[in-house]
Amino acid sequence: MITTDGKNLILTLPLKQMSYDALDEESGEVDNLIGYSDGKNFSINQLIDLSYKGTQQLGSAYLVFDDYEELKEACDLCKLEIWEYNRCAVCDKPLLGTHTIDNQGRGICEEHEK
Numbered sequence: 001m002i003t004t005d006g007k008n009l010i011l012t013l014p015l016k017q018m019s020y021d022a023l024d025e026e027s028g029e030v031d032n033l034i035g036y037s038d039g040k041n042f043s044i045n046q047l048i049d050l051s052y053k054g055t056q057q058l059g060s061a062y063l064v065f066d067d068y069e070e071l072k073e074a075c076d077l078c079k080l081e082i083w084e085y086n087r088c089a090v091c092d093k094p095l096l097g098t099h100t101i102d103n104q105g106r107g108i109c110e111e112h113e114k
């Protein structure tokens, strides 16, 4: 939510959200935000709760940081977890989904598996 006091844009992001089970009943609060790092991009993102499916997904970035240290500081302050992703050893894309490890132990995206 965005408000202003006339001098500042004030952004309010809830730290927790209600989680719903498969029967659409409240099953307790879970984090609403998650730290994201892929080694080049650092942000605090929305955490999409899919507890009824037993999973959680990364949502849009709300706040972007210059480096990992800044991100870590903000996440420590707000007690947020950081999801850290590796990058494809061939094309340098972040490895967000399923990926394989090549015979040199490097992470490789689906496109570069062969």
Ligand SMILES: [Zn+2]
Pocket (backbone or CB within 6 Å): 088, 089, 090, 091, 092, 093, 108, 109, 110, 111, 112
């Ligand atoms: Zn690749």
